[in-house]
Amino acid sequence: MMAQMLNFEIPQDLARDLKQWRTRIGAVGVIALALTLLGALIGPPGQFFRSYLWSYVLFLGVSLGCLAWLMMQYLTGGAWGVVIRRPAEAAARTLPLLALLFIPIVIGVPTLYSWSHANIVAADPVLQHKSMYLNFPFFLGRAVFYFLGWLFCSWYLNRWSENEDRTASPVAHQKMAALAGPGVLFWGVSVTFMSIDWVMSLEPHWFSTMYGLLFIAGQGLSSMAFLIALLVLLSQYEPMSRILTHRHLHDLGKLLLAAVMVWAYFSFSQFLIIWTGNLPEEIPFYLRRLTGGWWWLALLLVVGHFALPFALLLSRDLKRNFKLISRIAIFILFMRAVDIYWQAAPDTTNGVFAPSWMDLTAFIGIGGIWLAYFLTNLAQRPLMPLHDPHLEEALEHGRE
């Protein structure tokens, strides 16, 4: 039996390196965030919140996507699910940090969202109508509700996973599988309303029923790209070097390709429908994003977020090549950042294409702190679930 031959504990050299990465990345993150805070004092007014929001939404998306994949693998089973369990659990455990990091956005509501100003709302019948939904107390209440749900899912899945490691009882797996169905449901609905609240309402007149689905697909894509890049990195060390096979990466690569396609399908459908409809209340969204510098970002999205990864990921050999697929995954993560920037930033700058140095520092700051905290969490537990019912099957996967 393979499971008995392998030691899933993190060996010393990996533990040392993890610690080193954590310290370095964390330090860079803290410095970058400190710079961003400095920018809040000396930079253009409001730029801090604008930069902070999109960076935050990006990294929250990676954590939530990991939580969703974790629940999905309990629903569907399969070898690919067992190898991502620990990294995905660790990413889900970063949600408390992300809840903390949400506080600046709450402070920034008056800067970011025009619907939060009574005088603007009073002059605008559309906003008056929406004020039942778009008002500060309800906005905050919904955010608290989303976080409670996500934190509960994360806590519950990690608790029982720890229990499974300790007691080897099959009950733990049943408990986690029982949460998975309702959990994925909650994730879908909460991410939809989260995207409406935090990003779509930056332009409170605009609406699209596809918007939530775009974020659902986007989160699935960012987190899968992150997991693939991380697994390949870990595979340079024991025990992952002996666990991860080409078959695992092939399966995960297929999911990555599927997520790329779903994202493109949703994005293009939304674009086509709004473009042909050409209605005054819908088209400004794209007019804004297809003029000036945004036009180049939009083209970059078409090529880099869809065409290139799609064409590359079709190749079977490429999905099985550790180095190449991790490079594609990192590139996709970069494109996810471009996409969220393209979605969120034009409305906060009134359509002007004005990237700021703070966009970069906020991205590095939040990303660095998040990644450092993630690595801390990852180092806490063995790299594979010790008693997953599909463990043997997952280890044999690709070795027959």
Place this chain on the structure above:
Amino acid sequence: MAEEQDLLERPERPEIIAPGYTFGTVTDQISAVVLTKKTPIFWTACFGVGFALLLLFLWSVVLLFAKGVGIWGIRPPVMWGFAITNFVWWIGIGHAGTLISAILLLLNQRWRNSINRFAEAMTLFAVACAGMFPVLHLGRPWLAFWLFPYPNTMAIQPNFRSPLVWDVFAVSTYATISALFWYVGLMPDLATLRDRTTSRFARFTYGIMAMGWRGSARHWSVYETASLLLAGLATPLVLSVHTVVSFDFTIAIVPGWHSTFFPPYFVAGAIYCGFAMVLALAIPLRSVYGLKGLITDKHLDNCGKIMLATGLIVAYAYLMEIFTAWYTANVYEHEAIWHRMFGPYASSYWSLVMCNIIAPQFLWFKKIRGNPVLLFIWAVIVLVGMWLERFVIIVSSLAQDYMPSSWGLFHATRWDWATYLGTIGLFMFLFFLFIRVLPMISIFEVRTLLPQAKVEEEEAPR
């Protein structure tokens, strides 16, 4: 030796087909349904009903051609009525077959092997029923070829900006690929029937259809390549066909139609009612023909789960539809949803909510999914619900759009119903004909599910 022991002790996943089958018994049981002289009464009854309804269909179509579309209830402003509802409904049913045959093949979901054949047949016949409605609805169906961009002396081309023209290409591609995929998959089994039948006529016919299949390694290698390629081609079709169908609605700026998430919502709805149809066909068939060992409770359970998942996506769509209608702050969007919920079609709307959202929640329970009779009833409920959904979307939005002075309600005539029931007859007629003369379960693919096939299976190049 120790390694062998390990292999034996390896925890197996639950078997997909009942234990005790061998290559021989699988072949015997499936081919016997076709090669026997005795026809079950169940078959005769269903075929008879289908044939009677088919005659009704022919009657109504002849009347339609003679008198025009006025025999239907379509009047301005509701010009789409039953015909387009049925078109969307039927084409949606086809999607489950393609999902099972193509996507589940690519995903290595091997349980599909015992349901893919009849699901693909279902797809073909459903597309045949669907394809007729837009043509019948033209008013002058003999001019249907105008939809194709053929070279003509007037140098007139169809308007390529119209999703109705995209439909022509989407649906005809879909029909072609589905037919090819189905036929290619049939060939090894046709050869089996050719070799087993005792009747000269049957041997001749199956022999021609099997195209000289001898089961050599080269044949199998070509076969595997062809079926993977066709699966790859069919996969995007699962999404594209119903996406294009949804564009028929969203590209128009009619309130209640112009909604950006219609494409995935329509696709999910299509798979939802397609799986309902798979269950509605599989459950009676497996009891009548004693195929419970091949189409097991595990299959029904899986189909039930897919129905639940897609049903939840549909529920999400209804929720977002209502929320967004409010959120738009647009009076026409408000009214469109308000009319749906409390207007003249409210009874249809609430029935569809019952059928599509409330009822499937029971599928969370393993007890319901494990009970074939209940599952059959649930599948029929979903089929009805999905028909109502399309009806409500089409009719309620057209009946009451922008100007109250141009409003008008739709009343179905008896010929609307006759045409609809007629296509159900056509579907039953074709489907039961298929059951009688072709193997409804893929013989050779089920053989690969047997434990005996395991070694070969794992050594096969993927």
